[in-house]
Amino acid sequence: MDPILLWPDPPPPDLVRVLDLAGLPWTAVASEADARDLTYPAAVVAADDQPEAGFAMARALRRGDLMPAPVLLLVRGTALADLDGRHEHFDDFCVTPAHPAELEARIRHLLASDPSLEHAPEVVQYDTLVLNLETYQASIDGQPLDLTYMEYELLKFLAASPGRVFTREILLSRVWGYEYYGGARTVDVHVRRLRAKLGEVHAGLIQTVRSVGYRFGEARWG
Amino acid sequence: MDPILLWPDPPPPDLVRVLDLAGLPWTAVASEADARDLTYPAAVVAADDQPEAGFAMARALRRGDLMPAPVLLLVRGTALADLDGRHEHFDDFCVTPAHPAELEARIRHLLASDPSLEHAPEVVQYDTLVLNLETYQASIDGQPLDLTYMEYELLKFLAASPGRVFTREILLSRVWGYEYYGGARTVDVHVRRLRAKLGEVHAGLIQTVRSVGYRFGEARWG
DNA sequence: CCCGACTGTGAACGCTGTGTGAACTGGGCC
């Protein structure tokens, strides 16, 4: 079994003790960037002593992934109100100090509902566009697309939900992983770059919905 | 909002107090059969005093529904081991006696992640008019309507409540988002534009109620 | 350390959608 991802590094000793006694392997990271190349069935973010950093970490773990691993947040009882508005950043929370039995039960519940067990898609396809998520390769009409990292992530996100319109704010949050209301030009420029690389024939796959955002292709169940 | 489903009936007073103080409507049932015809955004099953019956209730709520509402289980700390093997029967659990703030936070989390809000395609339909809110596309008689942003929003607003008359002031407030008593001509012009785009056959879907405002279609229950 | 690639941002520009004033038409009342 892949190790459970813990944050921060070093992780809280109480948490480590629970996992070790339960025989669950774990690995700790200091930042989301450290987690990027890891595969983990679940993540536990100890936000109790660093709420803001913890919330940011939980949100970053959600970024872009088509099938994000479930996230358990550890929070203080006094921070429960701060959960509002962040519900989509985590799957469960545990109030600390927590009884070890509860912490273990919650982790097991998370592991039992691990969506990666349902087999995350390894390929995103739409018409002749193929994104191989394992190799980070893209092609259209059988021709390889030379995409940069951000271009690939944006295209992946859009193409996974063909027909659906996403606002620039949603794209910044879900693809870029941050809330930044002044930076929407970023999205536009990346769309331009994608359109250029898709080529004239396919540039129209990414459509602008004026005053709303962008859409890729048509809905499959139209 | 539909009431939250509680079990058993009568429900635990602590639970009722939390929901009432939070302003969340609820209804209690004694069995899964009682819940069968109800629509509820979430269910809370108080299995702490009757574990076996509670577990059976949670399982029964899961049975058959394509899109089951999320279930929060209330359990004793001593029953945590009993959660094993039943993970797919519930979405979250809370150890009782629970702090009211935790109980409320868990219920709000469950409501915030209501799967029916994420997976149901959002569509406004009336006769042959279809507005797909995810794709921002509109069609009538199977023919696409090329609507601008404000036209789309106005049509969406009107068509969501067929038969109901809205004053220009209400439309400015609710569709345009501002109070501006001198700009009612704006509404009129957008209505004209919508009528033109709906075409001669369907232009009459938007009716003028003289000295009052505008109405779309007929009430469904009329 | 240097260089190249990537990324985000500010600015300029062209296009589209929107709101408003004015003219016209239709409905209701006397």
Added chain:
DNA sequence: GGCCCAGTTCACACAGCGTTCACAGTCGGG
């Protein structure tokens, strides 16, 4: 029938939006 008011329509100015470019900063590789 005439008058007045409400609604329809037209035309246009311009605000806002999206596209594009260029450049500065950062990061990673050699």
